[in-house]
Amino acid sequence: xxxxxxxxxxxxxxxxxxxxxxxxxxxRQKLFQKGYDSATTEEVIERLKELKFLDDHEFAGKLAKxxxxxxxxxxxxxxxxxxxxxxxxxxxxxxTDHLFxxxxxxxxxxxxxxxxxxxxxxDPADKGRxxxxxQSRGYGWETIQVVLQELNDRERDKR
Numbered sequence: 001x002x003x004x005x006x007x008x009x010x011x012x013x014x015x016x017x018x019x020x021x022x023x024x025x026x027x028r029q030k031l032f033q034k035g036y037d038s039a040t041t042e043e044v045i046e047r048l049k050e051l052k053f054l055d056d057h058e059f060a061g062k063l064a065k066x067x068x069x070x071x072x073x074x075x076x077x078x079x080x081x082x083x084x085x086x087x088x089x090x091x092x093x094x095x096t097d098h099l100f101x102x103x104x105x106x107x108x109x110x111x112x113x114x115x116x117x118x119x120x121x122x123d124p125a126d127k128g129r130x131x132x133x134x135q136s137r138g139y140g141w142e143t144i145q146v147v148l149q150e151l152n153d154r155e156r157d158k159r
Contacts, residue, residue: 009036009044017048021059024049025086060087060095068103072112075100077138109139109147117151127151 009031016022016030024045031041048054060082067073067081075096082092113130127148134144 005036006040006043009040010047012036013044013048014053017053021062022054023056023059023085023087024054027054056087057091057095060091061099064095064099068099068108072108072137074105074109074134074138074140074143076140080138105139106143106146109134109143110150112137113147113151
């Protein structure tokens with residue numbers, strides 16, 4: 001491995017990271033895609049970790065928070081997204097456990113249902129569609145049942 005090849009690989013990695021935060025897996029894949037060998041790739045990754053440009057735990061935490069805040073995603077959606085980004089299972093578990101211990105998943109799901117119900121659903125009895133919508137956003141069956149029951153109770157109280 002030549003010094004110029006190593007510098008080119010670093011430039012490629014820095015450019016890739018300049019657009020948005022990335023996981024170690026994503027940077028590794030990008031460098032392999034650009035034709036860099038294993039030794040060069042691993043050396044660049046280690047250097048990026050030393051400089052704190054790559055940290056899978058921090059990356060996973062920020063991405064998980066963003067997915068909850070911006071899109072209202074549930075724990076299963078977030079876990080799946082993190083795993084697809086190459087985050088190790090134990091890191092995914094730590095991040096999701098920490099995040100969902102600080103927020104009320106049912107409240108976020110309820111807000112999503114109320115937005116969806118107002119904008120797209122004409123028939124208030126169409127709970128199946130709402131349940132599938134929440135499931136697609138990564139919410140578990142227990143959360144979905146509680147939210148839909150609360151919605152039923154709310155509608156019954158209005159009458």
